[in-house]
Amino acid sequence: xxxxxxxxxxxxxxxxxxxxxxxxxxxxxxxxxxxxxxxxxxxxxxxxxxxxxxxxxxxxxxxxxxxxxxxxxxxxxxxxxxxxxxxxxxxxxxxxxxxxxxxxxxxxxxxxxx
Amino acid sequence: xxxxxxxxxxxxxxxxxxxxxxxxxxxxxxxxxxxxxxxxxxxxxxxxxxxxxxxxxxxxxxxxxxxxxxxxxxxxxxxxxxxxxxxxxxxxxxxxxxxxxxxxxxxxxxxxxxxxxxxxxxxxxxxxxxxxxxxxxxxxxxxxxxxxxxxxxxxxxxxxxxxxxxxxxxxxxxxxxxxxxxxxxxxxxxxxxxxxxxxxxxxxxxxxxxxxxxxxxxxxxxxxxxxxxxxxxxxxxxxxxxxxxxxxxxxxxxxxxxxxxxxxxxxxxxxxxxxxxxxxxxxxxxxxxxxxxxxxxxxxxxxxxxxxxxxxxxxxxxxxxxxxxxxxxxxxxxxxxxxxxxxxxxxxxxxxxxxxxxxxxxxxxxxxxxxxxxxxxxxxxxxxxxxxxxxxxxxxxxxxxxxxxxxxxxxxxxxxxxxxxxxxxxxxxxxxxxxxxxxxxxxxxxxxxxxxxxxxxxxxxxxxxxxxxxxxxxxxxxxxxxxxxxxxxxxxxxxxxxxxxxxxxxxxxxxxxxxxxxxxxxxxxxxxxxxxxxxxxxxxxxxxxxxxxxxxxxxxxxxxxxxxxxxxxxx
Numbered sequence: 020x021x022x023x024x025x026x027x028x029x030x031x032x033x034x035x036x037x038x039x040x041x042x043x044x045x046x047x048x049x050x051x052x053x054x055x056x057x058x059x060x061x062x063x064x065x066x067x068x069x070x071x072x073x074x075x076x077x078x079x080x081x082x083x084x085x086x087x088x089x090x091x092x093x094x095x096x097x098x099x100x101x102x103x104x105x106x107x108x109x110x111x112x113x114x115x116x117x118x119x120x121x122x123x124x125x126x127x128x129x130x131x132x133x
Numbered sequence: 134x135x136x137x138x139x140x141x142x143x144x145x146x147x148x149x150x151x152x153x154x155x156x157x158x159x160x161x162x163x164x165x166x167x168x169x170x171x172x173x174x175x176x177x178x179x180x181x182x183x184x185x186x187x188x189x190x191x192x193x194x195x196x197x198x199x200x201x202x203x204x205x206x207x208x209x210x211x212x213x214x215x216x217x218x219x220x221x222x223x224x225x226x227x228x229x230x231x232x233x234x235x236x237x238x239x240x241x242x243x244x245x246x247x248x249x250x251x252x253x254x255x256x257x258x259x260x261x262x263x264x265x266x267x268x269x270x271x272x273x274x275x276x277x278x279x280x281x282x283x284x285x286x287x288x289x290x291x292x293x294x295x296x297x298x299x300x301x302x303x304x305x306x307x308x309x310x311x312x313x314x315x316x317x318x319x320x321x322x323x324x325x326x327x328x329x330x331x332x333x334x335x336x337x338x339x340x341x342x343x344x345x346x347x348x349x350x351x352x353x354x355x356x357x358x359x360x361x362x363x364x365x366x367x368x369x370x371x372x373x374x375x376x377x378x379x380x381x382x383x384x385x386x387x388x389x390x391x392x393x394x395x396x397x398x399x400x401x402x403x404x405x406x407x408x409x410x411x412x413x414x415x416x417x418x419x420x421x422x423x424x425x426x427x428x429x430x431x432x433x434x435x436x437x438x439x440x441x442x443x444x445x446x447x448x449x450x451x452x453x454x455x456x457x458x459x460x461x462x463x464x465x466x467x468x469x470x471x472x473x474x475x476x477x478x479x480x481x482x483x484x485x486x487x488x489x490x491x492x493x494x495x496x497x498x499x500x501x502x503x504x505x506x507x508x509x510x511x512x513x514x515x516x517x518x519x520x521x522x523x524x525x526x527x528x529x530x531x532x533x534x535x536x537x538x539x540x541x542x543x544x545x546x547x548x549x550x551x552x553x554x555x556x557x558x559x560x561x562x563x564x565x566x567x568x569x570x571x572x573x574x575x576x577x578x579x580x581x582x583x584x585x586x587x588x589x590x591x592x593x594x595x596x597x598x599x600x601x602x603x604x605x606x607x608x609x610x611x612x613x614x615x616x617x618x619x620x621x622x623x624x625x626x627x628x629x630x631x632x633x634x635x636x637x638x639x640x641x642x643x644x645x646x647x648x649x650x651x652x653x654x655x656x657x658x659x660x661x662x663x664x665x666x667x668x669x670x671x672x673x674x675x676x677x678x679x680x681x682x683x684x685x686x687x688x689x690x691x692x693x694x695x696x697x698x699x700x701x702x703x704x
Contacts (some may be wrong), residue, residue, distance in 0.1 A: 039311065044303065051310050058317045065325035091324065095273055099317055102280045106313070109287060110306050117303050120296045126307075128300045 032057035066092030201681035236643035322353025365396030427461030444492035472666030473575030
């Protein structure tokens, strides 16, 4: 499972970086969104991967680390998702304003001279 | 006075976050057309915040080694809950931020707050984010406060709108979002290897990290470092700074002067916490990189100052070179040197902010001047805008020769701006008698003292790095003098008959207050440097900080426990 998650993070992150470096604002915002997905998955995997384990102590299950998963990364990911979502929305507004003011979707606000 | 501060502790530690938050919320509810009331509330909140942080700063100086104020959010014990901690370094940075934001709020009243919506709310949220970043003792809360600070700064940068601001804003946001992703990756790796996010707990547990995980931990620390250093404008990660700060409206740019210092503060705080416990590995990995990066940034800023064509660009590069100076000093990492660098940081931050304000006041008249003067086609001389040799008898007379210009009073506004500019130039270039000179002197004295780094060593030779730092520090001062006198001559001497800038008293108030602060910082340099050196030694040897945070006990009574639940604990 670790390998699958690592590959997924790598593919999403790599695609995100590629898109971030593209000249169109829409590609940039997609790139940032993909990078934030990759980062969220990465934080999540830092709490060690486990299937079906409880994050909070449950009656009847022995209170040791073998039976539980770490809840902190889940809390961190929740916060990071909310913040990342808000920032992406804000960036989207600026992107539209830039499109409206310059009439171009190039990150420089104008097409490069050819 | 001490008694009420005692009563207010530890609630005083969280007040710098709550006061701006409450003010921003109230300001959001007020009608946008009610500008005077909004400005009044904003300024009142800034004054309250300033009073709170000054009280906090006074509290932290207690005892020989200083006190550390610790606030346990929701009454949870240190490594488990969210902790805010204020030591002397935090308190000093808080005072700096409070002064800057108050100045920006005052400056914006006559003109700039009308340029767009919610200026005052954004200013308060910016203050909240910055204060939180200085106070938090927890890596993930640092991320949250960073994002609050950045979100508000996006709004402030776009304040006034216009093509240039939106274009600069687009890049600024993209760069910062990418840096935030790096920040999160670093946080995740540190959590994965050390198993905690609390600064003090990280410092305590870092020695237990297994050898196999060391590489991962160092990589995580390096990724975190890149995120903070990009914020602190280290070369080559500072390409975003100049376009953004130049495009921002002047009061916003003045506040942005503190943002790079947040990056510097975090580098100083975290790096010293990690190094204090585990000197061998991280000094090797981090110290040289910080010094090299700082020196490169200083050199870049110094050269770019020469190349800058207007005052705002000059101010931006002054931000860069002051960041470089402080970073290099942090990298060398001895208390007297870092103490001098902190004194320098305070003076240069205020000077750069003043420069942004003065530049706007002085360049206001250029808009009037922009149109070329009417030219009489039939006149015998060519329509040159500059003085043509042979035309007119002497520069001491005006065109008709009737009135002697010598002895005529300079308009008060021009004289005020000229004096302010002169004072700012003295601080930035580091010339006597103002604080810039004393700060550079304090650093040079340590750098050129072979026993300052290691009192026990018998060698009297000074390392090459120190010589390089000295040379760059002096060279940066020289290029600053050249660049500032060139722009000053162009702005304040050359024009004859240019319209006098129309200044309002409330705009001049922050500038005048900054001039008084520069004079006071120079006059009271001894106590201030003592304070910054104590702050530096408190952060370089963080045992007291770690003990205070981990030993803080929850408030006893149930009523108190209910009272202290702050907003950010409910994320």
